[in-house]
Amino acid sequence: MNLRSVAKVFDLRVVVEEVRGFCDLPMRPGDYFEVKGGRITIPQGKHICMWALAAMLPMFPAKQRKIDEENDWLPSTRHMCCPDPNGMVIYRIERIPAGDNRGPKVSTKEVDDRENKPFPRMLVDEKVCSGCRSCELACSFYKTGLFSVDEASIRVAKDEVNGMDRPLVCRQCGNARCVQACPAGALDRHPETHAVRLYAEVCTGCGACAEACPFGSVHFREGKPLFCDLCGGDPRCIERCATGALRYGRAGEPPLKGGPRAAIKGGR
Amino acid sequence: MTCGYAGKVARVNLTTGKVTVEPLEQQLARNYLGGRGFNMRRLYDEIPPNLDGLSPENKLFFSVGPLVGTFFPGAARFNVSAKSPQTGILGDSNAGGFFGPELKFAGYDQLIIEGKAPKPVYLFICNDRIEIRDAQHLWGQDVWATQSAILQELRDARVQVAAVGTAAENGVRFAGVFANLVRAAARTGMGTVMALKNLKAIAVRGNQPVRVADHAGFAGLMREIDRAIYEHREYPARALMGTTKLVHALNEAGCLATRHFQTGRFEGAEAVSGEVLAETVKVKSKSCFGCTIPCSRFFQISRGPFAGLKSEGPEFEGLAGFSSRVGVADLAAALKGVDLCNRYGLDVITTSEVISFAMELYQRGILSRAEADGLDLTWGNVDTVLTLIEKINRREGFGDVLADGVKAAAQKIGRGSEEYAFHVKGLELFQADPRGLKAYALGYAVASRGGDHLRSEPSFEFSGDAAAGQRMYGHPDAAFRLKYKGKGRVVKHYEEWSALADCLEACKNTIVNMEIVDFAMAAKLMRTVTGWDIDREEVQAICERVVNLERAFNTREGLTRKDDTLPRRFTDEPLPQDAGPSAGSVVELQPMLDEYYQARGWDTATGIPTFSKLRELGLEKEARELKERGLIHDEA
Numbered sequence: 001m002n003l004r005s006v007a008k009v010f011d012l013r014v015v016v017e018e019v020r021g022f023c024d025l026p027m028r029p030g031d032y033f034e035v036k037g038g039r040i041t042i043p044q045g046k047h048i049c050m051w052a053l054a055a056m057l058p059m060f061p062a063k064q065r066k067i068d069e070e071n072d073w074l075p076s077t078r079h080m081c082c083p084d085p086n087g088m089v090i091y092r093i094e095r096i097p098a099g100d101n102r103g104p105k106v107s108t109k110e111v112d113d114r115e116n117k118p119f120p121r122m123l124v125d126e127k128v129c130s131g132c133r134s135c136e137l138a139c140s141f142y143k144t145g146l147f148s149v150d151e152a153s154i155r156v157a158k159d160e161v162n163g164m165d166r167p168l169v170c171r172q173c174g175n176a177r178c179v180q181a182c183p184a185g186a187l188d189r190h191p192e193t194h195a196v197r198l199y200a201e202v203c204t205g206c207g208a209c210a211e212a213c214p215f216g217s218v219h220f221r222e223g224k225p226l227f228c229d230l231c232g233g234d235p236r237c238i239e240r241c242a243t244g245a246l247r248y249g250r251a252g253e254p255p256l257k258g259g260p261r262a263a264i265k266g267g268r
Numbered sequence: 269m270t271c272g273y274a275g276k277v278a279r280v281n282l283t284t285g286k287v288t289v290e291p292l293e294q295q296l297a298r299n300y301l302g303g304r305g306f307n308m309r310r311l312y313d314e315i316p317p318n319l320d321g322l323s324p325e326n327k328l329f330f331s332v333g334p335l336v337g338t339f340f341p342g343a344a345r346f347n348v349s350a351k352s353p354q355t356g357i358l359g360d361s362n363a364g365g366f367f368g369p370e371l372k373f374a375g376y377d378q379l380i381i382e383g384k385a386p387k388p389v390y391l392f393i394c395n396d397r398i399e400i401r402d403a404q405h406l407w408g409q410d411v412w413a414t415q416s417a418i419l420q421e422l423r424d425a426r427v428q429v430a431a432v433g434t435a436a437e438n439g440v441r442f443a444g445v446f447a448n449l450v451r452a453a454a455r456t457g458m459g460t461v462m463a464l465k466n467l468k469a470i471a472v473r474g475n476q477p478v479r480v481a482d483h484a485g486f487a488g489l490m491r492e493i494d495r496a497i498y499e500h501r502e503y504p505a506r507a508l509m510g511t512t513k514l515v516h517a518l519n520e521a522g523c524l525a526t527r528h529f530q531t532g533r534f535e536g537a538e539a540v541s542g543e544v545l546a547e548t549v550k551v552k553s554k555s556c557f558g559c560t561i562p563c564s565r566f567f568q569i570s571r572g573p574f575a576g577l578k579s580e581g582p583e584f585e586g587l588a589g590f591s592s593r594v595g596v597a598d599l600a601a602a603l604k605g606v607d608l609c610n611r612y613g614l615d616v617i618t619t620s621e622v623i624s625f626a627m628e629l630y631q632r633g634i635l636s637r638a639e640a641d642g643l644d645l646t647w648g649n650v651d652t653v654l655t656l657i658e659k660i661n662r663r664e665g666f667g668d669v670l671a672d673g674v675k676a677a678a679q680k681i682g683r684g685s686e687e688y689a690f691h692v693k694g695l696e697l698f699q700a701d702p703r704g705l706k707a708y709a710l711g712y713a714v715a716s717r718g719g720d721h722l723r724s725e726p727s728f729e730f731s732g733d734a735a736a737g738q739r740m741y742g743h744p745d746a747a748f749r750l751k752y753k754g755k756g757r758v759v760k761h762y763e764e765w766s767a768l769a770d771c772l773e774a775c776k777n778t779i780v781n782m783e784i785v786d787f788a789m790a791a792k793l794m795r796t797v798t799g800w801d802i803d804r805e806e807v808q809a810i811c812e813r814v815v816n817l818e819r820a821f822n823t824r825e826g827l828t829r830k831d832d833t834l835p836r837r838f839t840d841e842p843l844p845q846d847a848g849p850s851a852g853s854v855v856e857l858q859p860m861l862d863e864y865y866q867a868r869g870w871d872t873a874t875g876i877p878t879f880s881k882l883r884e885l886g887l888e889k890e891a892r893e894l895k896e897r898g899l900i901h902d903e904a
Contacts (some may be wrong), residue, residue, distance in 0.1 A: 002633075070658040081394065102810060126550060128552055128553070130551075130552070130553045130554050130555040130558050130564075131554055131555060131561075132555035132557060132558055132560070132562065132564035133366075133557055133558060134339055134555075134558045134559070134560060135350060137338070137339040137558050138339060139338065140477075141487075142339075144475035144477075145479075145483050146478070146479055147337050147338050147339065147479070147480070148373070148476040148478070149373070149475075151477070157425065158425070160415075160448055160449050160580070161412065161416065161449070162578070163552070163554070163566030163568075163578065163579075163580060165554075196309060205562035239494075240339055240558075240560065242507070242555075242559075242560035242561065242562055243553060245564055
């Protein structure tokens, strides 16, 4: 055996396969970069998320090498997820086949600002939620004219012993699992607000959407799921949120609506 | 049914297991609004005179009000009332949290508990279904364990539970009804009554909508109210500290009850203040149902002997009760005291009173260490304070002496200890020294449930607005806490205002202290919620009716002017020099009482409502009854 044989080192291409949550940078499905030897190249005009890169870096040298060891998990590991649990950007690490020295085409189409940014959505900060459930009341009152928290598409899960309050509301995932999971095709996205939209007459009430939802935010009323429609782009629940736990907008930007009404600890 | 009301009253007889559901009488709603008003009406009608509070014939009334279930901030409360086993007079208490709204969503404005179950039970109310369920496995569990067990058993995290703790089971006479772990309807021993009925808890869940008559009108009023709340000068402090801000504020004013009201300044106050709590152990702000003023807070202690302690709360009453009142300058220890009371289901005001009472007796040599089970009752001894809470909960040893309240404890101990038992009509006072707050002092003396601040909360006396004092209450002194003139009319007005909050079942912090809802605004709210043609005068008359009905109830129990009193220390011993701005002050009770009875239209000599006053308020039947009993002498 030639002990001095040089290990074969593959080049890698890392592609955004899907965005299950949302990415504010944004990373979009199809975005990629390449790892060639010790160099990372990003296609002209594109970018890569620093946090995702930091999480994946240790994998690259391992995936560049051929591993013969049986039962090793490395050869079969192709997917990695961005460390932000709300983002859930899934990256696929592929080996670039020999001779492929042109990466996939990157769209050069001029993207308008609206498309280049994620759609505004409900932003939730559990750490400041006081657990008052005003949002539930506002949702039901403005949608149905009644005060009935069971009509609300936003609900606050409370753990009183540990003082935890989690507003469970549709986060309008970029790549919504609920829409994909619906076997009846009862869900799509609203063209204007991009909110997940339910066709109640098509819905069979099977609950697949709720199972698929990574945020536990699909609530049911009389067997049918309730989907937040963002009140057409002006969520009314936020008007009753005193702490700023609920805001409407894009992460990292000043909210379009909402924010704490007073200087309370943990808020801004 | 009228919008704003669920429209039903449930009556549960625990002796027979019979459950009946009656429609809510329209006249009851229109004449008493809800909550405390409903309960007082039933209490007067259904509790015979001189009934022993510990008798199985005693009844428990739970009520909610017309705003409960809407998003009116703080309309999250319920009143629980019965004949008090602690004071022997009217018993009534209320609490916030999430239980009240859920009872309304289940479809009930009032719940009446009669009789006594043969074995421990709990009630599960889910819309039309009312089940009496076995609770033998819950008996002996504290409030927290009981709630957790019931939520698990019913497999629904949105069930709301109001439970009694072990103190109530053991017959402590100042045990409360606790909802959402820490939301205590603690005063006058309502938990004691509940446990005597073998009723461990009430679990409730519902999805009946609450309706308002005028959707747009209500939404418009809410916009007005929101603005008033958010722009209120007290908002930031309330959202940060809630009532715990009072530790510092009252200490500055020189009327923070210190070492059992011996002075009004506590040298350790800054270590246990709301400010320090917010800076050091607060995790985040918390709210009752639908409230935009997150005045409660979740805290967690991460260092020291109480590391790991975490809970929601406390209010000023608990925090000052287990700090300044007993001389403890350790925040974590005070929080531990409150936490124990919450878990065992004890009233923090009464518990801290009986402990500080014992400590003062020890200081004065009236009580020996041996009599107190060998406990060192030196001021500020944390171990003693916590041990006594445990002993009271179990009615064990010296704890048994204290477990019936301070009035009874003084009777048992004797030897002049009555002098140091600070109660009015058998109910202990909270941690604000009345000598520095004259209107509060009068409020304590005349409150219908005994020595209590929440029946009036006359915060006008902090205003310093002499012109308003003259205009509204007939004397410029009404606006100054250390002066006593004009306070009779102030207290009358604030008693009715507080009754308004209790009838609507909305929070007094919002309605009264922040002055967000006056009688005119309440009338507007009631018009949009119910569709009634109701005006400011009618709303105020309802509140005056409730106060007079309560007085009639207590009159029937035999109370007169002589019971509207204060412990001698407050009327005779001036606050010492170290009490700063309040130093040298005593309560001029008798002239204030005269003025109060006059403002009320009651007999000044006896403090009993006049026939004409009762008749004017639509209480002619009650007036006749009191006349037949020889209690009213004026002509019809």
